[in-house]
Amino acid sequence: MRRFQLITLLLSLIFAMPVFASSAHSANKPSLKFIATYLQPGTMNPDSNVYAQETTTHLTATHFGPEYFGKIRHTLQGKKAFIDLADHMFDHSNGRLYPNYKAVLNDLGKKYFDGHESKILAFYIADEPSGFDITRQSLELVIAELKARFKGIPTYIVWNRFCFDNAPELDATCGLPGQRGIPKGLDWVGFDWYLNGTPDTDAHYFKVKVIDTVERLKRISSLPIVLVPDGTDQFLQNYPEAQRDQIIADRMKMHYDYAQTESRIIGLDNYAWANHSENFQGDVRYVKGLREFPKAKNMLYQWAHSLRIAAE
Numbered sequence: 001m002r003r004f005q006l007i008t009l010l011l012s013l014i015f016a017m018p019v020f021a022s023s024a025h026s027a028n029k030p031s032l033k034f035i036a037t038y039l040q041p042g043t044m045n046p047d048s049n050v051y052a053q054e055t056t057t058h059l060t061a062t063h064f065g066p067e068y069f070g071k072i073r074h075t076l077q078g079k080k081a082f083i084d085l086a087d088h089m090f091d092h093s094n095g096r097l098y099p100n101y102k103a104v105l106n107d108l109g110k111k112y113f114d115g116h117e118s119k120i121l122a123f124y125i126a127d128e129p130s131g132f133d134i135t136r137q138s139l140e141l142v143i144a145e146l147k148a149r150f151k152g153i154p155t156y157i158v159w160n161r162f163c164f165d166n167a168p169e170l171d172a173t174c175g176l177p178g179q180r181g182i183p184k185g186l187d188w189v190g191f192d193w194y195l196n197g198t199p200d201t202d203a204h205y206f207k208v209k210v211i212d213t214v215e216r217l218k219r220i221s222s223l224p225i226v227l228v229p230d231g232t233d234q235f236l237q238n239y240p241e242a243q244r245d246q247i248i249a250d251r252m253k254m255h256y257d258y259a260q261t262e263s264r265i266i267g268l269d270n271y272a273w274a275n276h277s278e279n280f281q282g283d284v285r286y287v288k289g290l291r292e293f294p295k296a297k298n299m300l301y302q303w304a305h306s307l308r309i310a311a312e
Contacts, residue, residue, distance in 0.1 A: 031224075032259050033266045034121065035304035036061035036082065037231070040272035040289060051274050054291060058301040060308060061121045061267075070112035073119055080121035082156065082269075083113070089142050090126065095133030102145050109149055120153050122188060128160040130174045136166075139183040147185060154187035158228055158269070161193045162213050165220060182221055189217065190226030190269060196235035199247050206254050214262060224266040229255040231270040231290030234278050245293040252296055256303060270300065 039051050039062055052072055055062040061080040064072070066088065069081050086092070088108065089101050098104065113120065123146050126134055143155050157164075163174035166181030174180055182189055193209040195202050210227065217225060229252050236244040252270070259265040274289045290297050 031263045031266055032256075032268070032307065034060040034080070035268050035270075035300055035307060036063070036121075037270040037290065037300075038063045038272040040274045040276045047274065051291070055273055059304045062273075063124060063269075066108045066112045069116075069119075073112070073116050076119045079119070081119055082122055082124045083120055084124045084127075085142070086124070086126045090132065090134050090138070092132050095129075095135065095138070097134075097138040097141060101142060105142075105145055105149055113150065117150060117153060120150075122154040122156040123150070124156050124158075125186075126157050128163075128192070129157060130163040130176050130180050131160055133176060135176060135179040136181050136183045137179060140185060143183055143185040155185065156188040156190065156226065157183075157186060158190035158192055158226065161191060161209075162216055164189055164191060165216060182223070186223065188226055188266065189221060189223045190228055191217070192228035192230075192271065194230035194235065195251050196230075199250065202247075202251060202254065206251075206258075210255065211258065214264070218264060225262075225264045226267045226269050227255050227259060227265060228269050228271050231272060231293075231296065232278070232287040233293075234280065234285065234287040237285070237287075244288075245295045248290070248293050249296040249299050252299055256299075268300075268303075 037055055037059055039048065039055065048068065049072075052062065052064070052068075053075075056072075056076060056079045061082055063082040063084050065084050069083055073081075085105075085108075088098075088104050090097055125139060125142055125146075126132075129135075129139060139157065146153070146155055161174075162170065163180060164182050165174075166178075168177065170180075171177040191213055193213060195205050195209065197205050214225060214227075231248060231252070233239075233241075233244045233248070236247055239247065252268075255268055259268060270290055272289050273291050275292065276287065276289065277284060278287050290300070
């Protein structure tokens with residue numbers, strides 16, 4: 001009888017093992033929902049229609065200003081948009097919230113958003129807010145108004161490096177002591193910290209800049225996370241163009257592969273699509289965007305296509 005019980009117990013354990021393994025795999029399965037891009041250099045550029053057609057055809061989401069969204073929203077057949085609101089909400093010369101922000105949001109809703117909410121993936125409230133002295137309190141006011149006016153649409157902010165953290169030891173680096181940090185009511189949090197070394201140092205700095213910052217974010221917040229890979233040649237202009245393409249593609253793949261292993265990451269929001277000028281610590285230079293690099297561009301197209309197929 002004991003032998004029979006032992007055999008029965010062993011068999012039950014053996015047959016239970018695949019169920020356990022399946023559950024563990026499910027808990028860590030990729031949760032990537034979008035492959036997106038910042039259009040750049042802005043929706044007033046005469047080439048924007050070409051850029052928008054490329055990104056809305058091949059990616060899953062694109063950043064648009066409210067006015068341009070209103071212009072092309074009828075073309076977004078099953079595609080989504082991030083609505084960039086910072087220029088309408090904040091004075092970037094001093095970080096102050098415009099006093100009429102509620103009326104502005106209501107007016108934008110009437111003109112461009114009402115009836116088209118299903119085409120909006122998220123409201124993008126601010127880009128690197130601490131760099132423009134935009135306070136957490138101001139961000140919370142905008143978030144509260146958006147949630148009251150446009151129910152069910154997520155809100156999203158990207159910080160520079162680790163400046164989503166309000167720890168006092170970061171005050172000297174990030175500024176806004178006591179008024180920095182993740183605002184109440186925010187739905188998604190992202191950060192940009194680009195790899196600007198040489199290809200042989202990329203693995204090390206990806207760990208230090210991206211993985212370690214995700215871990216920091218996980219310690220202080222339970223929000224879904226967005227990664228912002230660098231899609232320009234800003235830090236690669238000493239390399240031949242074909243090599244730049246390969247380096248950008250390799251770096252994009254590092255972000256994508258990591259997102260497959262980290263279930264908190266919901267999207268890759270590439271910066272940026274088109275050629276434009278960048279000012280990095282006073283060094284102004286003209287940079288090429290991702291659309292100029294076929295290997296990296298087609299890689300994003302493939303990932304986005306896979307996500308669309310999976311969602312059908």
